[in-house]
Amino acid sequence: MNHRILVVDDDKEIANLISIYLKNEGYETELAHDGTEALSKLQGGSLHLAVLDVMMPRMDGLEVCRRIRETAELPILMLSAKAEDMDKVMGLMTGADDYLVKPFHPLELTARVKSLLRRAYRFGQAPAQEEVPGLLRMNGLTINRTTHTVEAEGRPIRLTSTEFGILYLLASQPGRVFSAEDIFRQVWKEKYFDSNNTVMVHISKLRDKLEQETGSKLITTVWGVGYKIDF
Incomplete structure (x- = not known):
C-alpha cells in the first residue's frame, strides 16, 4: 500500500526537505504551506497521515488539528520549535x-x-481469547480491530488511531493493569522515558470520549501503577 502523506509547513524549504525524506522511504507526499491550504487538500480523503507544523500564518497547526479531528481520524504528527511540556500537551x-x-x-x-x-x-x-478474530465486546462496546472502529450500543465512537490502540490493548486483557511504560512500548513501539506524559494525555482524551457515549467510567486509574479496564 502506497501511503500518501500531507506535509504542512509555511517554511517551503523545510516542507520540501521533509517531502524528500519521506519520498526516500517510498511514501507519496502532498505539500501545503498554511492551514487553509492544508484543510483544502485533506477534503479529498485520500491522505493517510499529516505532518503538521504548529506555527503557521492564516491558521495555526493547533486549529488545523482541531478541524481535522471534527471529520477524520488520520494520524497527525505535530512539529514545533517549542520543546516545553505544556506545548506538547496542548x-x-x-x-x-x-x-x-x-x-x-x-x-x-x-x-x-x-x-x-x-x-x-x-x-x-488478535488476542487469543477473542471469540471472533479482531472483535472484542465488553461493557456495551464493540471494538473491531479489522475495521478499526468502536461502537457503543451501535453508536460509533470516533477515536484516533492511537486512542484505538490504547483501548484495544486494555480491552484485550480486562483486569490487567498496564503501566504507562507498558502502554507506550506496546502501542507506540518506541523506548519510553520517565518524563513522557504522552500516555496520560491520550488516556484522558480516550476516557472522556468513552464516558460521553457510555455514561460509565470504563478506564480505571490504579494510582502509582497504571490503567485497566474491567468487564
Missing part, C-alpha cells in the same frame, strides 16, 4: 497522535511516521 490534547520538536533528525521523523502508520493501519495481533 498539541496532544488538540488531537495530535505524536509530537516532534524541531530541529529533528531525518531518521527520527521517518521512524515516527512509520510507527504512526503501523498503528493506524496494521495494529497488533
Whole structure:
C-alpha cells in the first residue's frame, strides 16, 4: 500500500526537505504551506497521515488539528520549535497522535511516521481469547480491530488511531493493569522515558470520549501503577 502523506509547513524549504525524506522511504507526499491550504487538500480523503507544523500564518497547526479531528481520524504528527511540556500537551490534547520538536533528525521523523502508520493501519495481533478474530465486546462496546472502529450500543465512537490502540490493548486483557511504560512500548513501539506524559494525555482524551457515549467510567486509574479496564 502506497501511503500518501500531507506535509504542512509555511517554511517551503523545510516542507520540501521533509517531502524528500519521506519520498526516500517510498511514501507519496502532498505539500501545503498554511492551514487553509492544508484543510483544502485533506477534503479529498485520500491522505493517510499529516505532518503538521504548529506555527503557521492564516491558521495555526493547533486549529488545523482541531478541524481535522471534527471529520477524520488520520494520524497527525505535530512539529514545533517549542520543546516545553505544556506545548506538547496542548498539541496532544488538540488531537495530535505524536509530537516532534524541531530541529529533528531525518531518521527520527521517518521512524515516527512509520510507527504512526503501523498503528493506524496494521495494529497488533488478535488476542487469543477473542471469540471472533479482531472483535472484542465488553461493557456495551464493540471494538473491531479489522475495521478499526468502536461502537457503543451501535453508536460509533470516533477515536484516533492511537486512542484505538490504547483501548484495544486494555480491552484485550480486562483486569490487567498496564503501566504507562507498558502502554507506550506496546502501542507506540518506541523506548519510553520517565518524563513522557504522552500516555496520560491520550488516556484522558480516550476516557472522556468513552464516558460521553457510555455514561460509565470504563478506564480505571490504579494510582502509582497504571490503567485497566474491567468487564
